[in-house]
Amino acid sequence: MSNGNGEKFDKQPKSRGMGRPGGGHGPGGMMGPVEKAKDFKGSIRKLSVYIGRYKIAIFIVMIFAVVSTVFSVIGPKVLGNATTALSTGLGEKIAGTGGIDFSYIGKILLIVLGLYGFSAVFSFIQGWIMTGITQKICYRLRKEIAEKINRMPMQYFESRTYGEVLSRITNDVDTLGQGLNQSVTQIITSTATMIGVLVMMLSISPLMTLIAIIILPISAGLLAFVMKKSQKFFKTQQEYLGHINGQVEEVYGGHLVIKAYSKEKETVETFEKTNDVLYDSAWKSQFISGMMHPIMMFVGNLGYAAVALAGGLLAIRGTITVGDIQAFIQYVKNFTQPIQQIAQVMNQVQSMAAASERVFEFLGEKEEEQIVENPVHLESIAGAVEFSNVHFGYKEDQIIIKDFSASIKPGQKVAIVGPTGAGKTTMVKLLMRFYDVNSGSISLDGHNIKDFNRRELREAFGMVLQETWLFKGSIMENIRYGRLDATDEEVIAAAKAAHAHHFIKTLPGGYDMELNEDASNVSQGQKQLLTIARAILADNRVMILDEATSSVDTRTEILIQKAMDNLMKGRTSFIIAHRLSTIRNADMILVMKDGDIIEQGNHEELLAKNGFYADLYNSQFEQAS
Template sequence: MADNTNNRPRRGPGRGMMPVEKAKDFKGSIGKLLAYIGRYKIAIIIVMIMAAISTVFSVVGPKVLGRATTTLSEGLLSKIAGTGGIDFTKIGKILIFVLLLYAFSALFSLIQGWIMTGITQKVSYQLRKEISLKINRLPMKYFETRTYGEILSRITNDVDTLSQGLNQSITQIITSVATMIGVLVMMLSISPLMTLIALVILPVSMGLISFVIKRSQKYFKVQQEYLGHINGTIEETYGGHLVVKAFNKEKDFVDDFNKTNDVLYSSAWKSQFFSGMMMPIMQFVGNLGYVGVALTGGLLAIKGTITIGDIQAFIQYVKNFTQPIQQMAQVINQVQSMAAASERVFEFLEEEEEDQEVANPVSTEGIEGYVEFKHIKFGYNKEQTIIKDFSASVKPGQKVAIVGPTGAGKTTMVKLLMRFYDVDEGAILVDGHNIKDFNRRDLRDAFGMVLQDTWAYKASIMENIRYGRLEATDEEVIAAAKAAHAHHFIETLPGGYDFELNEDASNVSQGQKQLLTIARAILADNPILILDEATSSVDTRTEIRIQKAMDNLMRGRTSFVIAHRLSTIKDADIILVMKDGDIVEQGSHDELIAKKGFYADLYNSQFESNGAAS
């Protein structure tokens, strides 16, 4: 069962160490993203200024606070020596100044966070809007070559990843870089020697972290892989629960789950163990730095070259200097995920589109339903032709049945007629006009469809039928349901037409869903109808009733009926018999039976198999 686990690695425990999907073209993806958010460049500049100002205030704070410590220590020494006392007024002024510094830092940080959140939400909204509009302009072949999970992942997961990365990475990069530069300047202003000692520990910590990451990476990859496997197993078991129960396969699925879960458990605890080592290592190395700074600071204080307050401030700066490094490591992962997500989003937005509108389009008003196929040639792949030479002429109001064995090209002809695909050679004419001369939306508005695969959505039965014509009144919806022989079963449901279908419409039977889609087509009242195995999911008695309703519906309209049960199309005006992509025979039922050709063989074999079954 397809899901989105193979589209993008899931975030989970381990955070910064999690393996992330990398963009194939990192610079190109980031460049497109920056160009896309260029409309907000003034706001971005303001965010950068606010982040820098906030960082400056927070960086200056420890040194100013150190003055309070120095004043306190000097006052204590003076009091002990009997030469003075503690200047609480001065200390109070320093503390109030520090409080204001941190308050202004928090204020500017709040402002830049508020602006950046607004920007990212606007970008996310715009991207989702463009993706939603893009979906309607993509050709059918795009959806038939990709899973639903992959397409949904572009709209949900990728846009979310892009949004989160954009919101956090820009401000984090600015803040971290500004903090590192500011802290380094302040450390040098206090003591170049202690600064050198503090910087020496950085290569040590980076080396240890790199060692841990390399050792743990393989376990994280296995964890992510088997997390996808176990989710797939659960999803598959849940989705096919009835089949599992029917074939007594519960134990097999449990055994399969346990094997997968054992691998996941083994890799997960190892990856979490290595992940848990990160903080102790950083703390250990940080403590070594503190010890080195404290010893050096103490010696310098004894010599009188540095004050106690400066030592306190310097220790705080050492902590503030290592923290941005950790944050930058996490930001790199975020930026990589953001670049990969933006690459997938922009790749989707740049997919080739259908031409929706044409210059001087032909109007669909008053279409009579004359349809002509002229030497159609088509293949889903250019190297493999399915329809080799298809020609047929259909008069307005005729009922045309398309029959033939599986793979003969029956449904493909419908897709070409609706312009889900364009023919490679030849032309399809509607009322004498090439269908390429119509706007696609206008052309499809002229067709009503009832497919073998029913479709309903989570809403009332009334609204599901009304989907065929949104402006229809309740009375018109009920009339359509009666014509489709759906009224009786709807009235037996709790709430009748207000009965709400669940998400997959499993609270009504497959045959009942088919009746609803037929009612929807009746309500739409299109001049040309396409019925693809429309009665395949109903019982024989209901099928007879629907056939009568369909006869009334099709009267005066050009209708294309794809059917496997040949007994249902005996009254068709024309039967097109397809084999290997070509029309091998055409005519009425009686004419084709009299020919004793391919159609007669199909019909007789079906009749014989039905007779044997009965």
């Protein structure tokens, strides 16, 4: 990669100190980290589109949840009949007028057992269906994000850390899925429970129901107060969880550099500063939200006492039975519980909305134009490239390539040289349309590259960068990445052409040796040879080599140069090099400085001019001597 001035930097922009905000969401729990969505309604509306594909299944979930709740709500009322029968039987037995009807009580208990059994079965089924729906939605979102990444412009990834992008796929989708899975069924169940319990309470005693309802405004007021106090701490917790994610990912990726520069202490101190803020906000948010349960319990117990007192007076008057009091107290408990559950679910819904907003924000990011109307299709590409008055800047007000023009014939070997920041790598990015020019044009075989579909355009190019990229897999698979339908023999031939065959055979397992995640079980020079072998196997018409041999020793570099010379016969090739001795046989050398071509010609012509190129070339040999 390069910055706005064409200078090299690591693939991942590094953030110092506190990392980057908004890195991700923690898992949704009962009172998990909460971040409010900027556009709550809009986020829920977009999420509803995804849920809408499963509306029949959602409807079944609602039916099953309601049925499960109905069975559960009826239970206390029926069980109260058993309590009434037991108390009446005891009274009659004491009075000597009768006894306890155990047969009747046994039937009631069997009915209650059946009711709770059916409730559990329906609850299990609706939970199983809802989990399936949630996982399908999460799968679809992750799939769309993965596909979106391939359509995003390079500028997006150069302005963000890897951890920030990965957080959309992992943390945000997880938070969304957990919130969706728990909130939908919980809201349905809690609402149905409140309605059902209210009906059953009214059927027992309107007066006691009124007493029980009076505690609701008190509970709601206390809940609102606690949530308001904890909200700012949850927001800070969510923000610094993102910082921690970014720092851990960044430090893990660069742990060798950290150790090499003995920066363990500074790194730990930076992490501890961030972690202290996270700890402080997490402790306060969890403590304050943890007060919700004891407060609700206290208010609920006051309600129980008032209901018990009123129920006792009504029972003495003969208005209600003892079993009704027992059932009503149980209903009061079941009436306040859904309120607590809905309050907790609201936190999950807020967190889910914030997570979905971040996901949809990513899915709504501007993409590279993939499809062009009436695109150019070339059966074979010759490799003629034309730069015509190209102007470009990573920012429109900071132009770094100024009036760049050059004409390259098919099969020519073109070297681009110049000091750091001259714009060499930037020209390659423009050629492959990682960025588009501000003005002017770039043509391939006489056609403006904007007239090609990006995919077809890039299929014409093979590329070897100074920064190697190998994935976890065998060496054979890594080389074959250049052309997936290549045979083992073709892969081995490409490795021989890149002078990688010898060292591969000396490794344990040879071509079947597994590279680890960051390919640290082979040397940097060996990594480069493997990427060169991959490019040779791809056999593209235009080759781009950006400091491709900078990580290998001089002897291997000479061998690779010979192999590359043979490979590039008949192909157009662009070589960015700092070691000018490697490009002396180039057909054309473009000398860049401050975004302009200041000299152009072959090696002998440029030396004869005794200009900027001659100074660069001679200075390297002076330093070497």
